[in-house]
Amino acid sequence: MTLKNTDQRHFHRIFYxxxxxxxxxxxxxxxEIVDLSLKGCLLCFAASWQEDPEQIYTLVLRLSEDTQITMALSVSHVVDNTVGFKCEHIDIESISNLRRLVELNLGDSSLLNRDLLALCQL
Structure with missing residues (x-):
């Protein structure tokens, strides 16, 4: 299976x-998180990614001692040790935390609202 990045984003990415x-x-x-959006993330690993692209993976990002974001992800594209993932499932607490993080980093709530509208249309 050849995986590639088509770069057709409908969501703002935050570099985090x-x-x-x-x-x-x-x-x-x-x-290491390279960037995040409401619909996925780009991750960097210590070594080249050789894992099954058909699996569902779970990302855990700790924002603080008692706050985290947990997402179920599928592989979107792979370039050596950098892997793009698509969010397949996220719980309500995690999406609330991610929403707040994106909102703070975008600095414009209208951009976040546009992303949320696009998410609802999927």
């Missing part, structure tokens, strides 16, 4: 450097 963990049923990978 942070450490996170990605896991599936039996493995865990430390990673």
């Amino acid at each position: 450097k942070a450490d996170a963990t990605l896991n599936n049923r039996d493995k865990t990978w430390p990673c």
Whole structure:
């Protein structure tokens, strides 16, 4: 399977450097967030990504000791050790935390509202 980035984004990305963990049923990978949106993320790993592109993975991003964002992700594209993921599921608390993070970083609530409208139309 050849995975590529078609760069057809409908959501604003925020560039947010942070450490996170990605896991599936039996493995865990430390990673760095490169960017986030309401519909996915770009992650960087220490080594080239060789995992199954058909799996669903879980991202855990800790914002503070008691606040985190957890997303179920599928692989969108892979370039060496940088992997784009599409959000397949996010719980209400995590989407609220992500929404707030995106809103703070965009600095314009009208841009966030446009992203939320696009999310509802999927």
